[in-house]
Amino acid sequence: xxxxxxxxxxxxxxxxxxxxxxxxxxxxxxxxxxxxxxxxxxxxxxxxxxxxxxxxxxxxxxxxxxxxxxxxxxxxxxxxxxxxxxxxxxxxxxxxxxxxxxxxxxxxxxxxxxxxxxxxxxxxxxxxxxxxxxxxxxxxxxxxxxxxxxxxxxxxxxxxxxxxxxxxxxxxxxxxxxxxxxxxxxxxxxxxxxxxxxxxxxxxxxxxxxxxxxxxxxxxxxxxxxxxxxxxxxxxx
Amino acid sequence: xxxxxxxxxxxxxxxxxxxxxxxxxxxxxxxxxxxxxxxxxxxxxxxxxxxxxxxxxxxxxxxxxxxxxxxxxxxxxxxxxxxxxxxxxxxxxxxxxxxxxxxxxxxxxxxxxxxxxxxxxxxxxxxxxxxxxxxxxxxxxxxxxxxxxxxxxxxxxxxxxxxxxxxxxxxxxxxxxxxxxxxxxxxxxxxxxxxxxxxxxxxxxxxxxxxxxxxxxxxxxxxxxxxxxxxxxxxxx
Numbered sequence: 001x002x003x004x005x006x007x008x009x010x011x012x013x014x015x016x017x018x019x020x021x022x023x024x025x026x027x028x029x030x031x032x033x034x035x036x037x038x039x040x041x042x043x044x045x046x047x048x049x050x051x052x053x054x055x056x057x058x059x060x061x062x063x064x065x066x067x068x069x070x071x072x073x074x075x076x077x078x079x080x081x082x083x084x085x086x087x088x089x090x091x092x093x094x095x096x097x098x099x100x101x102x103x104x105x106x107x108x109x110x111x112x113x114x115x116x117x118x119x120x121x122x123x124x125x126x127x128x129x130x131x132x133x134x135x136x137x138x139x140x141x142x143x144x145x146x147x148x149x150x151x152x153x154x155x156x157x158x159x160x161x162x163x164x165x166x167x168x169x170x171x172x173x174x175x176x177x178x179x180x181x182x183x184x185x186x187x188x189x190x191x192x193x194x195x196x197x198x199x200x201x202x203x204x205x206x207x208x209x210x211x212x213x214x215x216x217x218x219x220x221x222x223x224x225x226x227x228x229x230x231x232x233x234x235x236x237x
Numbered sequence: 238x239x240x241x242x243x244x245x246x247x248x249x250x251x252x253x254x255x256x257x258x259x260x261x262x263x264x265x266x267x268x269x270x271x272x273x274x275x276x277x278x279x280x281x282x283x284x285x286x287x288x289x290x291x292x293x294x295x296x297x298x299x300x301x302x303x304x305x306x307x308x309x310x311x312x313x314x315x316x317x318x319x320x321x322x323x324x325x326x327x328x329x330x331x332x333x334x335x336x337x338x339x340x341x342x343x344x345x346x347x348x349x350x351x352x353x354x355x356x357x358x359x360x361x362x363x364x365x366x367x368x369x370x371x372x373x374x375x376x377x378x379x380x381x382x383x384x385x386x387x388x389x390x391x392x393x394x395x396x397x398x399x400x401x402x403x404x405x406x407x408x409x410x411x412x413x414x415x416x417x418x419x420x421x422x423x424x425x426x427x428x429x430x431x432x433x434x435x436x437x438x439x440x441x442x443x444x445x446x447x448x449x450x451x452x453x454x455x456x457x458x459x460x461x462x463x464x465x466x467x468x469x470x471x472x473x474x
Contacts, residue, residue: 002459074456074457074458097461097464100458100460100461100464101458101460101464101468102458139459139460139461140458140459140460141457141458141459142458184421184422185421219311220311220378221311221337221338221339221377221378221379222239222376222377222378223337223338223376223377224334224337224376227334227337227338227467230464230467230468230471231338231467231470231471233468234467234468234471234472235471235472
């Protein structure tokens, strides 16, 4: 927790914020070993961040002075990530990683090699997803939550949603054996599609290329999806 | 297991290889659903790789024809990674990731913010380390094992070993707030130093800079060590 992320409803009169949830109170006490008078990095969900003073801390509440929060959050990564739904434990970690890296739009996609059972995972509950996004923001000192969308059918996604997503964005399908190397330091918005462990099936790759996406690769090494996503975002940014 | 990694002692007359360990036998049966006559990607530790035929498979042994293995392993990443010893679970994962990414030299370093107890972890046993390196090679279809060295003292490392490591390598210390952005597509050998969660302490950064390393950063986002290492290697390569 490199940032205490405050929701707008925590804040009174633009000046005081009260934190009452046990997770953050425990972290303030045990990791930060915070005491009244300390200044900590604070941010307001969707808004500014900066240093703020801890005024009081007891078993039920921490109260901060937020009047000096005036810095913008770090720039977002202009990449909409379309990720084949990973296995639940990996999903949790991937949401944190890509949020920390600054992705603001995430679509979780069904593909042939996504196990059906993954769609029933409790990790897909709104509240669980939200928790992982918040952990990613707290890690990276960001305040702007990504938007997560579920696309439970590959064909409806490609036919109904992909054309709109590709308007104004460069589409990139990451898949081993594609002709082009992953571009570096992209200076335009991108839609990045990453398959599941085992990859997209050839029919899926064909549909994505037909829709106007460019096939890119990361070289001869086959990487875990988790590693590949981080490498792709690091190269594109 | 995108590659069946064979040790030289598994091989008879440059032609047949016998695999007998339960982990790989189970994987062949359950994940690959392999049957005699199938061709699989095989590699010889430290040597060539290619496609080879599964000749027989029973409860105790898989036997492969390795006579057609003639491709070189993927290029190594010319980066010697010096990583502050991570917590045990993270160590296991990091060894796999960086091996998959092609790093061939890994030094695990003690720093002020490394918890003493981490040095007692069974994850540091040679055999455990070897297992994670093999998992990384199998993932990335590589055959050349990285070399892992433990540096249990920061000062002896800096005084006795760092000068030799920096001969012929560009030294890079990744640390938030350093002046330079991480270089991209480095075309020379590098020594990359990455601190623990919480970072190097200022005294450590000073020693590393004095020794001739360049301080680099990844922007305003604070990343987990695991993510930061992958991002750094992706940018450098």
